Amino acid sequence: MHFCFLYLCFSYFSFLVQEICENPEFIIGGANRTDICQGDLGDCWFLAAIACLTLNEKLLFRVIPPDQSFTENYAGIFHFQFWRYGDWIDVIIDDCLPTFNNQLVFTKSSQRNEFWSALLEKAYAKLHGSYEALKGGNTTEAMEDFTGGVTEFYEIKDAPKDLFKIMKKAFERGSLIGCSIDAIVPAQFETRMASGLVKGHAYSVTGVEETTFKAEKVKLVRLRNPWGQVEWNGSWSDNSKEWNIIDKSENARLQHQIKEDGEFWMSFDDFMKNFTKLEICNLTADALESDRLQTWTVSVNEGRWVRGCSAGGCRNFPDTYWTNPQYRLKLLEEDDDPDDNEIVCSFLVALMQKNRRKDRKMGANLYTIGFAIYEVTVVQMHGNKQHLQKDFFLYNASKDRCKSYINMREVSQRFRLPPSEYVIIPSTYEPHQEGEFILRVFSEKRNVSE
Template identity: 30%
Template sequence: MTILDMEIPKKKLFEDPGFPASSTSLFSNYSTPIAKFRSKITWLRPQEISRSPRLFPENPQDGKIKQGLLGDCWFLCACEALRKNRQLLDKVIPPDQDLWTQSGYLRCRFWKFGQWVEVIIDDRLPCISRRLCFSRCRSEEVFWLPLLEKAYAKLHGCYEKLWAGQVCEALVDITGGLADRWTLKCYRENNEKNSHFCLSEKSKFELMKDLNDKSFISCSVHGSAKGSSERAEFHAFSVTDVKQVNGLNGTYVNLLKIRNMWDRQCWNGSWQAGGDGWKTLDPAITTALQSAAEDGEFWVEEHEFFQDFDELTVGYPINMEGHILSLLTGKSLRHTLQLSGQWVKGLSAGGCRNNSSFCANPKFWLRILDPGEVVLTILQKKHDSSNRNDKACWSEKAAMHCQNIEEDLTTDVRQQKRYRAIGLHVWKVEKKRFNLQKTVAKTPTISTECHTYDREVKLHCDLTPGYYLVIPSTFMKDEDGHFLLRAFSTSKISLSVVKATHPFTQLEENSEGEWEIMQFTDSWISGKSAGGSRNFPTYSTNPHLPFSILSETGIGNVRITLCQESVDGQFLPIGFHVYQAHGKNLNQASPQLLQPVVACVPHRYIQEMTQLCTLPTGNYEIIPSTYLPNSEAQFTVTVETKIDRKPFQSQENLGQTINEVSYTSVMQRSKNKSCLRTGRYFKESASLHTVMDKEPINLLLL
């Protein structure tokens, strides 16, 4: 046998042992309608499905999203945000992976509880009859969407765990930012304010019109509506356009273009094809609008929209620098901080203000240095309820709508998630040392209206300079849980943990004192902000991060940490210098000519480097850098400043012990004994003596 006669072995493609091509990656308990297809599902690679597979399309229309058999419209709607923001898409699916078909694996990234995590998958995808059975792009030669869906399924444990969810949660997972849900029913009834913030100056439609090109908007329905019998229940849609057009007789008509992820028409209201609504427009305008609606898209008039849709989800815009923008003002919330915390049973799980143990909850100092717009959020980790008997189950009718299945199903569609009812209270404190008992007895400066079973709750407000006491809590006491406190502001802020002793114990002096924390997240971008070290003339283009020392607190009063994100598992050589700014700002033109007051060098191939230093009162700037110019990476700089405030004792007694009362709102069970998971709210009255029940929320979307 000659060499020519020998069969040359093919390179083995990657097979992910952590997420194999088997039922364990598809199902958790066979509780959803996709279980009936388990014997028909096979796993194929893109080159076995398409003749010319590619990750991204040349024509953007070919990359449009289509939903398959899986009830994950909530995730797919959020993926529309990636199609509108290429910079964000590159964050989630790092570029330079065009050769993935030759290796068989792909890298994706998701934001999870405060940090970006990388998920590596192989490219074997679930198929039925050699076609993708879950999500796909309009062109079946484009695979960015089904591969990203697989990575998200791996992050959650399996595909079945993606069945039903909230668009706002998926938006946060793929952007690392913020998203708001607006309940439209309370506006129809015109008797309640939105629980997050009040739109006093702009109508909801005007705000959507302003945000249309900057952000992502989704709408959803929770049940059948008059005039839309073909529309599924518990389903999410994306809002693709918002327009105000001239009507006949000098009137204006406000229209929204809605897209169904099933890529088919599902609307028979007055603005359906041939509907009476079009008669109010000039025929030329009608033709232009109808031709702009592609498969699965339909137009709805403003009044009809607010009448028939139940909920709106809006993602906070993200600018080219990666900073989150305010939904209301458009200002950059460029100062961001986050701290993790924990509610521990019997120690720091004090419950809501109805409980005398409220002050046992974790406490934080928020310091506002300049007047500004602030968003505070508490994000909780999912609580495992797999062994509990109080799981909520899903509407079988909703499941059948989502897959267009006609026959009855006997398996309950069980909810995969459980969260605590959480809330957030903030008080402004005029002095560094104060009476905790008197403070929490007062009305908070700002607080959530009620405790809700959301993964994340938010406060959106304008705050004046000073110190604020922030207390996150669960509604019931002694509920364990981990949470992440996040702060976004247009002005400089600091965030630190209040170090307090255990209740009913003697206050002890902490020799280390307290530290305020300021955190900056930024990037070195080639040709813009990746100037390299002081050896290079482009050094001044590196990011300049300002901070201030307001009081003398002794030796070792500042700790600075630079942490970089890895690129393909590799680290760049990094370092930083600190300069004193004698005026308002450092000389941006030639900082390398100045003498730094702190130099954390030489540049090292390391993920994180820390320098403890002593700095007098004044204004300073940190310039982090890579050794060579045009080296790209994202980084975080944390500045910890020792302060002279002593910790205080957290012993607190609100007086009379108030019994906890809770009411659970449960939807009426359907004929087959299935019920819809409801989100419960608990509202605290001003007197702290009454617990009010509100309408169920958190209906998960299929």
Template identity: 30%
Template sequence: MPERVCLFQGQRYYQLKRACLRRGVLFQDPHFPASSQSLFYRRCPPPGLTWKRPREFCKDPRLFVDGISSRDLHQGSLGNCWMVAATSCLATEPSLWKKVIPDHTEQEWNPKRLDLYAGIFHFRFWRLGCWTDVVIDDRLPVGQDGALLFCRSGSPREFWSALLEKAYAKLNGCYEALEGGNTAEALVDFTGGVSEPISLDREVLTHHSDRRRALFQTLARAHTRQALITCYIRPAEGEMVESVLDCGLVRGHAYGITAVRKMRLGEQFLGVCGTSRVHMVRMRNPWGTADWTGAWSQGSHQWQQVGRSEREKMGLTVRDVGEFWMEFEDFCCYFTDVMVCRLAEKALLWPTSHWKEVRCPGEWAPGPGRPPGSIPLLKGPSKHEDQRGLSREGERGPKGDRKEDQLGKRQRDGTTWGQRNKAGGGKGGEKITRKERQESNFRDGLRGIMWDGQVDKNSRCGGCINHRDTFLYNPQFMFEVQGQGDEVLICLQQEDRRIRRREGGGDNLPIGFEVLRVEVNRMTRVHCVGEQAASSVYMDSRSVALRVTLGPGRYTLLPTTFQPGSTGRFLLRLFSHSHVHLRELKEDLPSPSIWQCCVPQPCMVTTVHLRRASGLGQPKQTAPDVYAVIRCENDTIRTHVFKQDSNPEFNTKAIFYRRQPDTHISIELWCHGWLWDTMLGGARLQTGDVERGRTRPGTKWQISDNLFIPVTMDSRRYLLQNMQNPPQVSTPVLAFSKLLMCALPIAQIAIGAVFLRDCPQQHYIPIYLLVLGTFALLLGVLSCLPCAREPEDGGNSTLSTICNVWNSMVSFFLFCWFIAGNVWIYSIYPANYNQTQPNMPYFFVAFGRLNSTLQDSHCVPLLA
């Protein structure tokens, strides 16, 4: 199925091209004119600047010359090396650049059909879940020396790189807006993938071969799945960007990884390599200014011992100028940061080892009646507000390389590769970051920060978890992990703000997200902060990603800004090996039942946390396959089966919206068998004692002589009352509604009695009215009696229970009688009935508003 394409500024490429060809003119883009406003928003244009079309440079211009290659790109006077590096990666994959440059053969210059050239091109970039089609003309800025001012190709006849840069500049507002950025942003815009940064701990990777081996396997799997991988050396304090190391590598330059190989060498190479197994990576330098001079570099003694045929047999070949091989151990010694851009898989029959993607758009928005930006933010020291909790991007240098350097600096606040493998567990190594963030804010008491406004419960911009009072007012998304657990990659991407730099804005919001483990049957928004399963760092970058292993269960994900009140759009993406359903939670309470007129409404919320069981196995016997069942009223929750486990760790939470608070909750343990299941035991939890504080949370409930289950229960009657917050009806309105409930049945009874024997078509219609009116009047009278009111202490008296049961039975009978009567009435009238007999008032009273607008009848002429 083709992906959705959005039109940038409403321009349609083919429609504009046909209009230009029909008029015989070259296209001039009114939204991106050939003027200084398309170039800069702060600087002044250089002297002698002009705009020229490709055919003014040469007689035979081309979009491509001898195909497309990473050698075609040369950075101009603009500090957008991050974009040029990403474009060089794009040029190596035809399946990717053909999406960015659609219909490249149709857009190519045809010297034999000059009448088909209209000076118009279009390119596509991925933004917030859809491909955006950007239309440009072919006028390019030229310097005083007659050469292109910005990006250019090696061949003077080739213009695809310059035109691509112009389209990207138009998307972001102007050329100057491209200064300062990181390769991850451009890779996402060019591919629609998700960029996962990996910060390398060189000391750990150098001295621990298992950590180095795990990183190598991660990069090998990513390369096998066609991910784009870049890396660079982050300059340390006092070191210069673009400075060359003794080994030939350049600090701050983005290198591409084009191959990851594990070589098994023969015995004849033991003298050359010192080992029979070598982990190798093939690198590409898009700039071509310096190359690797260490082991396995061009002309090294390792290559001199290996012939060309043996290289090809082992796969140690280079495809392009600027490529070179190096051992992975040397790679870990020099490079500090790796960026993996994973591509979404659209096929239906991918192997289970591949990533599947689900995505949901969302928005941090103020409550109803508040315009965006009307919610005041926290005021206080802005530069040093919370350096441990918030990771900031660096200042943008004149060439844009400084921001590329800050990409690695941000990761030092998060998790490096060595730290993540040390941390283990389901937190993805983020425990340290979250703990530091919480201790920093709560220990200091947020000194110097004042709350100057209020984010109400209807807002969706509550800030990070430091702001406990408003944190849960953020958008909430739910997903479920099946089986024994799964590794997931979560990416939060905010809308790009570069286009706002002309107005003085353009800075990214500090964003992050929290993952909460919730009840297995929860279907509504979370109102109490529970167990935190994972947490990302907060960065003012366009996207934040986190890879984490989660156990089976249901989770709620809250994407947030760092401060409350910040607004903007975002896209939430989740990658996993299994199919995961991601959806936004919008309701605070479960949807009311269709039988809400017949059954009482929930009045209490109870949460049950079943932690574990112990003592299930018998001596000298195989442990049973056990599972647990939690029952409350009509709801049943069942855990998955724990295979041969005498001490299963259930760790299962369930939430129940209860209509009868005094009823018990039962927990049952079952042994799973081949033909039938056997019950091991059960317990009843009396929640009345828990609500009155007589039972402490975490109590061990005894099921049998040697079996105990730690259970935590939390019942909240006030929660539903606060969430529902029913309005108090005034006495006159209540009295009028009661009178109306009695007046309509009386009218039905009167009309049925008056026309009991006067209906020539069907004499059962008046009888139907009499029964309907009698029972409806009885229901209205009973609702006015004191027995129908609930006691003030919240309990249920015997008389009120009888009234509720009787009201439910009468309501159910009236509902069925109404449906049956309607079906019967409509079935007895022919299509050619006499429309001259005026009896609309009769059916208005008989069957209510629904029937009054749907049919007429010819039964009894009223008031004749």
């Protein structure tokens, strides 16, 4: 018996896996979403991302190298890989897990002797310094740490009319998709409603399909609750009458099962009525399953805000705003299929603040961050070497900007601008706030960023 070295586990004992059960296995019959059942840690956001990850074997086995076991070449350690601010890093852990009454305290599999999900959770906790650091979060954080991708957010009440098409296309190209229902007050977090849905809780989207019901097309969405139980009980739920009306072959195609496993179908209309947020993590070229899928050109820039030097705050602070880091972006090629005969370049900007979760125990909360984009001429750039000065921002409006400054790890947004030279200004909302960040630009065509 051992005491767990990870913070938060002071009230639990840690046992080696062999002390928890006989014949432990790393993975039994393939890693799938039913192997993920939430324990006492409030990390449903992380588990929802794992469930999405299991839908793409190539991505899954990059994060969880499969050539590991408790028998062959067993050395008491396991390793996992995560994307960390532009690089893939290896995290090595032992197989000592927190328990209470000889039961796993945190994530577990539905099969008592399967441990890949519990070990993955431990590795992710080590990456952030403790299990406690995983309490509360956004599914997109883990999605990006599993793939190196970039996330787009949708407030469902303000979502575009073609949201189902966006979801279906994203699912087909291997994107990871999560959703949640806002809880207005903290007391409502993870509160079960009469419908079987849970407020303040993260779900995985595990299927986006259409079927024929009473001679009409019906849009369906399949979701999974990381608890591994507690399901939607309305139309198209496991036991609903709709499944008795559609053809048996459709039941099979949609893999309908009457099983309390946390996974369920619901109509897209009910999805829109009940859920409030949707997150789609788009994969970068190195994570894509096939060369036939659309790839991005990706530029990665690292930087930092330093008090008195480069932490200028937002444009509300004109005396210091110009001191923020500045990144040149040259859009070189227009899109192949411009709308309304416009000559534009589609690109996505993602600003991510670094290490705030890991340093949270030292009081490092997330900053409120955002960015703006300015068009510049070669003359204004003085040969592309000069930092734009205060007067430039006093007399030139931004060409575009993120919708709002927000206290999330990453702020991202898609833009369509004419080919030209631009400068991106990433900043915190308030001046004099110190921290590191990574600025990524994803474009459908070639760009130069520096």
